[in-house]
Amino acid sequence: MVTFRISDMTCGHCASTIAGAVRAEDPAARLEFDIGEHLVRIASAALAGPALQAAIRAAGYSPMEVQGRPQPAAARGCGCGCGCGSTKAQALDVTQTAGPAKGGCCN
Numbered sequence: 001m002v003t004f005r006i007s008d009m010t011c012g013h014c015a016s017t018i019a020g021a022v023r024a025e026d027p028a029a030r031l032e033f034d035i036g037e038h039l040v041r042i043a044s045a046a047l048a049g050p051a052l053q054a055a056i057r058a059a060g061y062s063p064m065e066v067q068g069r070p071q072p073a074a075a076r077g078c079g080c081g082c083g084c085g086s087t088k089a090q091a092l093d094v095t096q097t098a099g100p101a102k103g104g105c106c107n
């Protein structure tokens with residue numbers, strides 16, 4: 001699992017563009033987006049960090065590999081289906097991810 005911070009990834013469209021770029025290189029890659037934190041975690045058996053970074057960069061974004069394990073948001077994958085912590089890019093938008101983790105739609 002490799003984590004990148006992509007400061008110019010700002011919405012679900014960016015995420016889907018990035019996902020498409022990575023999957024063009026490795027169709028089996030798994031991607032988890034946290035658009036509010038500008039983070040993407042990628043699990044790929046075929047591609048290492050530098051190759052993933054190159055694919056994202058080629059798509060027009062500026063990935064910075066994050067070392068360690070960032071834990072930015074309290075709610076990730078709350079399971080209620082609201083999309084607040086979802087890993088699905090199409091379930092996220094700017095207004096959803098901008099909200100606080102607690103006191104939001106899940107509580």
Ligand SMILES: [Cu+2]
Nearest residue numbers: 010011013014
């Ligand atoms: Cu975007």
